[in-house]
Amino acid sequence: MSDDGFLRVTDVSKWYGDERVLHDVSFGMDRGDVTVLIGPSGSGKSTMLRCVNRLAEAQDGSILLDGEAVLSPDVDVDELRREVGMVFQGFNLFAHLTAAGNVALGPRRVLGLSEAEARERAEGKLERVGLADQLDSYPAELSGGQQQRVGIARALAMEPKLLLFDEPTSALDPELIGEVLEVMHGLVDEGMTMLVVTHEMSFAREVADEIVFLDEGHVVERGPPDQLFERPETERTGRFLERIESHD
Amino acid sequence: MSIVGTLALAAVDSLGAAGLPSVAGSSLAATAESVGATPAFIGDAADWAFVVDNADYLGVGVLLTVGLTVASILFGFLVGFPAGAVEVYGDGSLKRVVTVAGVVLRGTPIVVILIVMYFVIGVPQLNFGVVSLSSAVTAGILGLGLRSAAYQSQIFRATLSSVDAGQLEAGRSIGLSRFEAVRYVVVPQALRRSIPGFQNEFTIVLKDTSIVFAIGLAELLTRGHDLFSEQTTAVLEVVLFISAIYFVLTFTTNRALDRLGDHYAIPEGESA
Numbered sequence: 001m002s003d004d005g006f007l008r009v010t011d012v013s014k015w016y017g018d019e020r021v022l023h024d025v026s027f028g029m030d031r032g033d034v035t036v037l038i039g040p041s042g043s044g045k046s047t048m049l050r051c052v053n054r055l056a057e058a059q060d061g062s063i064l065l066d067g068e069a070v071l072s073p074d075v076d077v078d079e080l081r082r083e084v085g086m087v088f089q090g091f092n093l094f095a096h097l098t099a100a101g102n103v104a105l106g107p108r109r110v111l112g113l114s115e116a117e118a119r120e121r122a123e124g125k126l127e128r129v130g131l132a133d134q135l136d137s138y139p140a141e142l143s144g145g146q147q148q149r150v151g152i153a154r155a156l157a158m159e160p161k162l163l164l165f166d167e168p169t170s171a172l173d174p175e176l177i178g179e180v181l182e183v184m185h186g187l188v189d190e191g192m193t194m195l196v197v198t199h200e201m202s203f204a205r206e207v208a209d210e211i212v213f214l215d216e217g218h219v220v221e222r223g224p225p226d227q228l229f230e231r232p233e234t235e236r237t238g239r240f241l242e243r244i245e246s247h248d
Numbered sequence: 249m250s251i252v253g254t255l256a257l258a259a260v261d262s263l264g265a266a267g268l269p270s271v272a273g274s275s276l277a278a279t280a281e282s283v284g285a286t287p288a289f290i291g292d293a294a295d296w297a298f299v300v301d302n303a304d305y306l307g308v309g310v311l312l313t314v315g316l317t318v319a320s321i322l323f324g325f326l327v328g329f330p331a332g333a334v335e336v337y338g339d340g341s342l343k344r345v346v347t348v349a350g351v352v353l354r355g356t357p358i359v360v361i362l363i364v365m366y367f368v369i370g371v372p373q374l375n376f377g378v379v380s381l382s383s384a385v386t387a388g389i390l391g392l393g394l395r396s397a398a399y400q401s402q403i404f405r406a407t408l409s410s411v412d413a414g415q416l417e418a419g420r421s422i423g424l425s426r427f428e429a430v431r432y433v434v435v436p437q438a439l440r441r442s443i444p445g446f447q448n449e450f451t452i453v454l455k456d457t458s459i460v461f462a463i464g465l466a467e468l469l470t471r472g473h474d475l476f477s478e479q480t481t482a483v484l485e486v487v488l489f490i491s492a493i494y495f496v497l498t499f500t501t502n503r504a505l506d507r508l509g510d511h512y513a514i515p516e517g518e519s520a
Contacts (some may be wrong), residue, residue: 055421056416077420079423082423088414088421092418093414093418094415095514096432096514106423109428109432110424140515140516141515146332153419154420155421158422158423
């Protein structure tokens with residue numbers, strides 16, 4: 001859990017117009033770590049996450065991924081995104097492609113695998129998320145939980161060294177959340193490095209190596225889950241956790 | 249043209265002197281008579297025979313109409329699709345040029361566009377080995393095609409914009425470049441949504457090919473006009489006949505596009 005490891009976010013700041021949404025955010029994680037970003041809506045968690053694969057552009061600070069300066073203008077963002085997978089709140093599956101087509105597109109077009117190799121990889125990843133029987137289903141034919149698992153398989157197909165999850169269960173009906181969390185648990189067990197924005201506190205508690213609490217763009221507090229949940233240092237953290245946990 | 253000389257001149261004269269109503273009146277009277285005799289038959293038997301005798305003359309018009317339509321729609325697609333994409337994804341001077349060109353083309357009557365192409369610019373005759381296009385045909389294709397491009401660009405602009413931004417973002421997130429994400433993720437969905445608008449455009453271009461009479465080309469409608477100018481009692485029969493041809497052409501192409509749309513439709517589940 002040392003900060004000089006794999007991902008190092010230092011003093012990252014971002015503005016939307018005059019509004020500052022990130023204030024000198026800093027945290028770090030080692031390879032194989034799971035870090036969970038929590039905080040009220042509008043606290044900047046998702047924006048912070050999206051700065052890591054540059055779907056959002058930070059205006060100040062630095063992000064080092066495996067020694068590479070992510071925010072440098074010289075970075076090839078397409079190459080960066082090959083190595084940093086992302087799972088979206090709204091799934092964002094390619095609506096015109098089957099489950100297998102969704103997962104195979106990256107390997108086929110970005111990694112340059114043959115049609116057959118890409119399909120084979122897609123089948124493998126879909127099997128891993130428990131969807132071997134839905135290879136040829138279109139997104140609209142799948143439940144939300146299934147769609148999100150395809151989303152995870154799509155990110156995994158690029159064999160990323162870091163996976164970003166942007167509220168992966170927030171758009172799901174309660175009874176469908178479990179199947180997605182189960183897949184995520186499996187990834188944790190396999191040692192995947194994951195940066196997760198979520199409101200699922202029990203998941204965070206179970207799997208996180210570190211929790212970062214953001215509020216209004218500031219890191220209010222960060223630490224291992226036991227410390228943060230049992231002995232929050234600030235009143236703000238305590239109040240947020242109380243509010244969230246009463247909904248669990 | 250089976251009727252020539254004095255008869256045709258007399259017909260044109262009578263049209264000029266007595267005006268269209270008397271011609272239409274006599275034709276209607278003939279219609280009423282024949283309806284009385286054989287209820288299933290509209291029009292006059294002799295006039296229908298006149299139409300059938302001249303079917304080959306109209307057939308050449310059909311070929312020109314279909315040829316102009318296909319070439320113009322194709323040209324319009326090749327220019328209009330990139331133009332629509334530039335309006336959605338482009339920026340700077342390229343986007344401005346495309347936008348202004350579209351506004352000008354959509355705001356100019358098609359007759360003016362054709363006249364400019366043929367008489368002002370004077371596009372040349374084109375030779376493609378076995379096929380040679382006269383300068384009037386070339387001007388017709390370019391004029392109709394450019395105008396169609398301007399309209400098609402709006403079809404594609406609308407459907408490209410209608411694809412959810414999350415689709416492009418998800419494409420970028422797996423490492424596709426912006427161009428690749430548009431190409432592999434947005435365009436396939438936008439093209440499917442373009443089919444209804446494209447059916448409209450096809451139908452409009454097909455019928456608007458008749459305007460090439462302004463640059464001296466005789467396609468289906470112009471040839472129909474030639475015929476009933478010669479035998480003025482046959483107005484109804486000629487108009488019905490060429491209308492039927494237009495109907496068959498639009499109906500079959502629209503059904504073909506329906507089938508295309510069904511074939512590529514994205515399956516939807518019941519729960520979605």
